[in-house]
Amino acid sequence: MHRLMGRTSAVALVAAIILMLAGVAAIAADTAPAGEDAAADRFLGDWEGRFDKADKARAHPVVAQVIPRGGGRYEIVFQEAFDCRCPVYGRAAGRVEDGRLRFEGDGFTGEAAGDRMTGTGRRIDHMGTEDGLRLELKKVVRPCPGVGEKPPDGAVVLFDGSGFDAWQPDRGDTITWKIVDGAACAWPTTTEHAIGPGIVSRRAFRDCRLHVEFRLPLLADATGQTRANSGITFEDYAWHELQILDSYGLPGTWDECGAMYRMAAPNVHACAPPGVWQSYDVVYHGPRYDDAGRLLRPARITVTHNGKVVHNDLELPGPGGGKAKGARTLGRIRLQNHGDAVEFRNIWVVELPATGD
Numbered sequence: 001m002h003r004l005m006g007r008t009s010a011v012a013l014v015a016a017i018i019l020m021l022a023g024v025a026a027i028a029a030d031t032a033p034a035g036e037d038a039a040a041d042r043f044l045g046d047w048e049g050r051f052d053k054a055d056k057a058r059a060h061p062v063v064a065q066v067i068p069r070g071g072g073r074y075e076i077v078f079q080e081a082f083d084c085r086c087p088v089y090g091r092a093a094g095r096v097e098d099g100r101l102r103f104e105g106d107g108f109t110g111e112a113a114g115d116r117m118t119g120t121g122r123r124i125d126h127m128g129t130e131d132g133l134r135l136e137l138k139k140v141v142r143p144c145p146g147v148g149e150k151p152p153d154g155a156v157v158l159f160d161g162s163g164f165d166a167w168q169p170d171r172g173d174t175i176t177w178k179i180v181d182g183a184a185c186a187w188p189t190t191t192e193h194a195i196g197p198g199i200v201s202r203r204a205f206r207d208c209r210l211h212v213e214f215r216l217p218l219l220a221d222a223t224g225q226t227r228a229n230s231g232i233t234f235e236d237y238a239w240h241e242l243q244i245l246d247s248y249g250l251p252g253t254w255d256e257c258g259a260m261y262r263m264a265a266p267n268v269h270a271c272a273p274p275g276v277w278q279s280y281d282v283v284y285h286g287p288r289y290d291d292a293g294r295l296l297r298p299a300r301i302t303v304t305h306n307g308k309v310v311h312n313d314l315e316l317p318g319p320g321g322g323k324a325k326g327a328r329t330l331g332r333i334r335l336q337n338h339g340d341a342v343e344f345r346n347i348w349v350v351e352l353p354a355t356g357d
Contacts, residue, residue, distance in 0.1 A: 035219050035228070035274070035341060036219070038274045041068055043066045043074060044066055044067070044273055045140075045141070046063065046065060046140050046142055047137040048140045049117070049135070049136045051121065051130075051133040052136075053133060060123055062078060062080065063080070063082050064078050064117065068220040070220040074093070074094035074096070074103070075093060076091070076092045076093075076108070077091050078090050085267075085268065089108075089121065089122060090122060091105065092106055099113065100112065100113045101117075103119070107121060115139035116137070116138060117136070117138070118134075144272055144278050144307070145307030146211070146306065146307060147213055147278065156349045158349060159344065159345065161179065164177070164179075164199065167200065167201060168199070169200075170197065170198045172197055176197045183215070184345065184347075185342075186336075186337040186340065186341060186344075189341050191339075193225070193226040195336070195338060196339050198335055199334070199335050200332050201332050201333040204332045205286075205332075206354070207285045207353070208331075208349045209282065209349065209350040211279070211349075212279070212282075212344060212347050213347070214343060214345075215275065215277045216274040216278075217340060217341050219274075225245065225338075227246040229339070231243050231244050232244065232333065232334070233336065234286075234299070234301075235287070235299065235330055240299065241336070242282065243258065243259045243261045244342060246274050248272065248274065250271075252266050252271070256269065258270060258310040260301070264311060266311065267308075267309065267311065268309075269310075270307070279306055279307075280303060280304070281304040282302070284300075284301050285355065286299050286330060298316055299316040
């Protein structure tokens with residue numbers, strides 16, 4: 001009997017330890033950042049330099065954007081300048097070997113080590129293609145204008161790192177997001193990158209200037225809409241969505257960062273690398289309706305992304321599906337949770353005088 005009780009107690013003790021460890025693991029998983037450490041990747045980001053020939057008689061500017069693709073693989077995009085609608089010279093594939101990033105493809109070959117990239121490549125312009133040009137670039141860190149801008153007097157502060165008092169959940173009864181080092185982090189994350197619980201401002205704004213800062217996690221194995229997806233919507237209508245996505249190094253289409261989702265591509269693709277704080281400054285003029293709920297004037301929006309105007313007084317379509325005035329709360333601001341741990345901070349609004357009423 002005593003032996004049986006001893007064995008039973010031992011089994012119970014082991015079971016308790018297993019449950020305790022499982023609980024600790026669950027807590028660790030719940031608090032761990034979803035994504036890789038972008039700051040630790042020494043190749044990720046912007047590189048700047050020049051092309052020249054052996055005699056150095058003529059040099060041309062060239063930049064590169066290095067994008068981690070998971071498993072030690074990289075994509076390197078070469079073009080004439082940052083933040084412009086200019087031709088891409090080439091996209092090379094790279095892999096890290098012995099601490100060096102070696103790349104080849106699309107007319108380019110070379111390597112990066114430390115803060116220096118060398119090799120050969122090609123340049124394309126209206127005159128044709130020059131092959132076999134010498135390539136020399138250095139790693140650069142470009143600041144994102146607007147980051148850290150303080151709210152002016154009279155601004156309505158929606159988030160300053162201290163809490164979610166100005167927000168409510170867009171579904172359910174409780175905000176599930178976390179505050180990590182003063183930033184609001186979309187939570188929970190999901191491997192399916194499915195739409196999850198977001199947050200929406202308690203207050204509505206019809207005409208306003210909105211400032212938002214955001215930081216994207218590095219999801220190196222992800223592509224397309226599964227790579228650090230989020231968004232900012234206006235008027236509680238999802239089709240007025242200012243897209244947030246890790247589309248660093250991509251062309252900047254209607255579903256990438258800076259786009260008005262499914263409506264308009266950004267005029268300039270200004271997406272910074274993951275792990276870098278970025279800024280949106282938005283001037284928004286809400287729609288106007290008559291007493292019967294008919295749309296008199298559609299909403300308009302101007303968006304500045306990291307100091308670059310990506311939409312200038314863009315007209316937004318009115319609500320569809322026969323929704324009348326008042327069918328939804330006009331002017332609320334919603335931050336989307338798309339299952340990725342996108343962070344937000346320094347969110348404030350300046351209300352603007354009504355125009356054209």
